[in-house]
Amino acid sequence: MAKIFFTSNYYKNPAKANTGRLLRYIGTRESVEKLPTGIDHSPSTVRQQRLIAEVLKSFPHSREYVEYKNYESDSTKSNATNFINAVIERNDVSRLDKLVSYIAERPGVEKIGSHGLFSQTDDKIDLDAVAEEVNNHNGIVFTHIISLRREDAERLGYNNAQAWKDLVRRNVTELAEAHSINLSNLQWYAGFHNKDHHPHIHLVVYSKDGKQGWITKKTIEDMRRLFAGDIFRNEQYKLFQMETQQRDMVKERVKDLIEDVFSMYPVSLEIYSLFETLQHQLKNHSGKKVYGYLPKEIKETVNQIVAEFAKDEDVAELYAVWNKINREKLSLYYEKKEPDIPLELNKEFRSLKNDIIRAAVQMDNYMVNSGYSTEQKVCFLFTNVFRAFLKSFQNNYNKHANRLGRQIDKKLMSAIEAKKAAHGLKLDKGVTYDYNEPTITM
Known part of the structure; x- marks a missing residue:
């Protein structure tokens, strides 16, 4: 079940839709938290x-x-x-x-105002004037509802207007970008409704000059991710920690997998055949040997090779854990559960396809006159590509962990370095988890 609910709407004709009435509803309905009147810049009495x-x-x-x-x-x-x-x-x-x-x-003795509307500054908001302004706006007016479950709102401190006000204010740059409105031209108002089961805010957004502003399905999803990522930052941090633990498990498996590769890990006939096909296709291709520039038939061959790698027991187990953690992340944003994406279709691992292409080209360039058997050549390919997969896997974890500036425990770091030393891998002085692979001798 999604932890954040985000719905969007827009009005091309604010006057006809009477959006001014919506502003009054947002600012005065029964469950709204009324706020201090704000900074009054009118002359002193x-x-x-x-x-x-x-x-x-x-x-x-x-x-x-x-x-x-x-x-x-x-x-x-x-x-x-x-x-x-x-x-x-x-x-x-x-x-x-x-x-x-x-x-x-004196004003403010009860810190309660006549309405609950808030915006980017603490200037006093005249509800009637704002409602009239929105009603007569000559551009598109966008409305959004951002809602949490009661237990999450209480646990994370989003049970008051101030928390929601701070949330919108610190994400205002991204909010403007999502609506295709220049930041200097952005105007927004919101009100917090403390409903029993789903505390939420109504957010109204428009451009001051009426000439800018539009949203798409993608930008709506971007906003959902934006606010969910901010609200559930701690939950995401826990998931990143889980990824770190999984990465350590990957490293344990790397030891066995590398040993298998160096001991002539058996390659399936299907992979053998597909690599021969890929080499032949690449020889006859005069353009860039990069996945995105290849014709459809070569892409299909590369995808089939990735699909074959995905059948490996260890790869399948690693990828299953990645999918499990990924599903938990997505549950912060989405209600609908989608099936796991096959490895060959997962954009997160697209770099693996170029690794396969490079390995095939390298084998053709450097091993054609080596005297190695075809089986040894394919094993060489498997070695490089499989390591590339593991490296891609680790980079995926590193990207999320480094984003949070996570500090690695010294004891864990020592253990990692010991494992690297045991396998003849280059030791890192900094907090880096990419393997520097040794030269292959066959």
């Missing part, structure tokens, strides 16, 4: 100005407060409130009746 004048008479030293300097340079309601609050917190104000009265009535 007459009452605030009079009160500040009396404060300065009673507490002249308060002129040195940073809050007063801010108010002096920009006399807004917000700066006036900040200065008065600073005076209240740092002085005995009991003798100043008007200030005592203000304490009971």
Whole structure:
């Protein structure tokens, strides 16, 4: 079952769809968490100005407060409130009746506003004005719902508006990119609804000038991955740790597999035949000998070779574990369970196909006059390609582990280096897990 639910919609004619009403719904419905009113940049009130004048008479030293300097340079309601609050917190104000009265009535005493709408800044949001703006917008308005299960929201701290606000704000660059809107032209609003079973936010996105913005199935999936990857970062880290453990198991198997290869590991007749076919096809191909540039019939031969390698018991076991971990990762994003992709169709291991092609070319170039038997030549191919597969496998793990900056335990590192030394492999000074293979002698 997916852990994050992400649905998207859009309105080409906001006025006809009455999207302004949607904004009011997002900001005021029963389960919404109402927020502080935000930073009010409007001019300070007459009452605030009079009160500040009396404060300065009673507490002249308060002129040195940073809050007063801010108010002096920009006399807004917000700066006036900040200065008065600073005076209240740092002085005995009991003798100043008007200030005592203000304490009971001051803005923010209950940190509750009239609505729950939030955006990229903490500036005050006028719900009616925003609703009118969206309703009269001359471009496309996009709406999204991002939802979690209650147990995940509680466990990960996404049971309050602030957490969701921070989530959207730190991913705003990617959000703009997903909507094909320049960051400077992006406008968004959201509201958190603390529903019993599925706490969620409604997210409204549009371009300020109305000229930009579109989404596709791919960008919707990109956004799902973006938010899921952020929310479930710790879960992903645990999966990467599991991958690390599996990588250690791969290394244990590498020892036996390399020994098998050097002892003339038996190659199936099918692989034997396919490599002969591939060599013949590559000889007659005048273009680039890279998988992506090859004609369909040569690609099919390469795919068949990968499929044959996948039948090997050890390769099949390694790949099965990779698929298991991959399924757990995908479960963070998707509800639907897809069958495992055959190795020859898995883009994560596409580099293996070019390794097969290079090995076939190398064998043809360097071993044609060597005097080796055909069986030895094919075994040479199997050695290089199989090692390439293992290296590709390890690189896949390294990519995820290095992304998190994982530090390898010294004891584990020593054990890895000992294993490498035992097999004549080059020792690494840094945290690297690619094998530097020895030269093959046959």
